[in-house]
Amino acid sequence: MDKAVEVHPDDRPYAWAEVDLGAIEHNASLLAERARPAQLCAVVKGWAYGHGTIRAATAAVAGGATWLGVALVNEATDVRVRGQLSEPILILAEPPHRQLGDVARLDGVRVTLYTAEGIRAAAKAAREVGRDTPLPVHLKVDTGMHRVGAAPQSALHLAELVTASEGLELEGLWTHLAASEDPAHDDYTARQLQCFDAVRERLAAAGIRPPIVHAANSGAVLAHPEARYDLVRCGIALYGIPPRPRMPEAAGLRPAMALKARVSYVKRVAAGEPISYGLHHVCEQPTVVATVPIGYYDGVPRQLGLVGGEVLVRGVRRRVVGAVTMDQLMVDCDSDESVHIRDEVVLFGSQGGETISAWEWAERLDTIAYEIVCRVAINRVPRRYLPA
Ligand SMILES: *Cc1c(COP(=O)(O)O)cnc(C)c1O
Numbered sequence: 001m002d003k004a005v006e007v008h009p010d011d012r013p014y015a016w017a018e019v020d021l022g023a024i025e026h027n028a029s030l031l032a033e034r035a036r037p038a039q040l041c042a043v044v045k046g047w048a049y050g051h052g053t054i055r056a057a058t059a060a061v062a063g064g065a066t067w068l069g070v071a072l073v074n075e076a077t078d079v080r081v082r083g084q085l086s087e088p089i090l091i092l093a094e095p096p097h098r099q100l101g102d103v104a105r106l107d108g109v110r111v112t113l114y115t116a117e118g119i120r121a122a123a124k125a126a127r128e129v130g131r132d133t134p135l136p137v138h139l140k141v142d143t144g145m146h147r148v149g150a151a152p153q154s155a156l157h158l159a160e161l162v163t164a165s166e167g168l169e170l171e172g173l174w175t176h177l178a179a180s181e182d183p184a185h186d187d188y189t190a191r192q193l194q195c196f197d198a199v200r201e202r203l204a205a206a207g208i209r210p211p212i213v214h215a216a217n218s219g220a221v222l223a224h225p226e227a228r229y230d231l232v233r234c235g236i237a238l239y240g241i242p243p244r245p246r247m248p249e250a251a252g253l254r255p256a257m258a259l260k261a262r263v264s265y266v267k268r269v270a271a272g273e274p275i276s277y278g279l280h281h282v283c284e285q286p287t288v289v290a291t292v293p294i295g296y297y298d299g300v301p302r303q304l305g306l307v308g309g310e311v312l313v314r315g316v317r318r319r320v321v322g323a324v325t326m327d328q329l330m331v332d333c334d335s336d337e338s339v340h341i342r343d344e345v346v347l348f349g350s351q352g353g354e355t356i357s358a359w360e361w362a363e364r365l366d367t368i369a370y371e372i373v374c375r376v377a378i379n380r381v382p383r384r385y386l387p388a
Pocket of ligand 1: 043045092176216217218219233234235236237243
C-alpha cells in the first residue's frame, strides 16, 4: 500500500502527556527521607509544573509531603477548595493586597510578606475576616536572588511589625537560593546562607524566633544539607527531574511526565527535497518521513527540528527534521518502511529500551528542563494519569 495515501486516524487525542502519579509519590518519599528531620513542602505552582495541581499535590502528600507551596492565591484556593487537601499551604510571594481577604478566609493558608504595606494590609484583612486564630505569616528575606523579598537590613523591622500586628503571627522566616544546584556557585550559596543566618541571629537577639525557617529548593535539598533547616521546598525534583543535568545526587528520582503522540501521516520523500517551512532541511537520500500532529502551539519549540532534536518511534531514536510547525512536526525515519500511521511517538519519555529526557531537549534548546515540562500546553495536550 502506498503510505502517501493513508489518512489521518480519527482516534483522539493525537497527542497527550502521560503523568505517572506513582513516580511523584516515589519522588516525594525519596525527598522527604532526604530532608528529614525537615518537613517536605511540595511546590505545585504553575499547575504543578504542567503535571496538574491537585493530582500532583495528592500524590506528593501520599509520598510524605506535609506542606504545599503555591505562587498565587487562586492556586491556594484550588488546592484547598477543589482539591480538598488539608495540609498547610504556603503562598510563595506577597499577593496583590486586594487578595489578602481571600487569603485570610482560606483555612490553613500561610502568606509570604516582605513589605510594610503588605503586613499592614494583611493584618487589616485578617481582622476584617474575623479569624479565630491569627493569620500565619512567613517573612521572606532577599539574600541574593534579587527577585522578591525584604532587604536583610529591613528584616528585623518587618519582623517586629508582624509580631506587633493584631491578627498576624510570625510563623516563618525564609529565603530563596539562586544557584543551589550548581557546584560552580557553591561560594555564592554559602554567602546567601551566611546572610540568612545573620538575619536569623539578629531576630533571635531581639527575642523573635519564627518556628519554621526555610531556604532549600530542590538543588539545595540534594546538594546542600546545611540548607535544610525546618522545611524544604521542592518543585522540579518532585516531578523526577534533576535541577541540573546529570546531577549525581538526583539518582533515584523518576520522571513523572512523558510526552506522546501518534504518527498521523507517512510518506517517502525523494533525495534533494526539503522539509517544512523555510526549507531548512533537505533529504540527502530517499527518506521515509513521518508526520506527528504536535507543534509549537502545543509546546514543542519550533527550533527542536533545527537543533538535532530526536523522538522515539518503534523504539528507535529519529531526528525531527525541518522547522516544527504550529501543530505538526516531521520525523526522519531513514528507510524504515515499518513506520506506520498511528505508531506511538515518544517526544520525551521512554519507549523500548530508549529514553529521551526533558533535559536532553533543554540542552539542545539552551534552556532548562523546567521550561520544557511547563510549556506543554494545558489547553491542547490532555494529561493521562497513570495511577500510583
Ligand atoms: C519554584 C520555587 C521553589 C521550587 O524550586 P525547585 O527548583 O523547582 O525545587 C522553591 N521556592 C520558591 C520560592 C520557588 O519559587
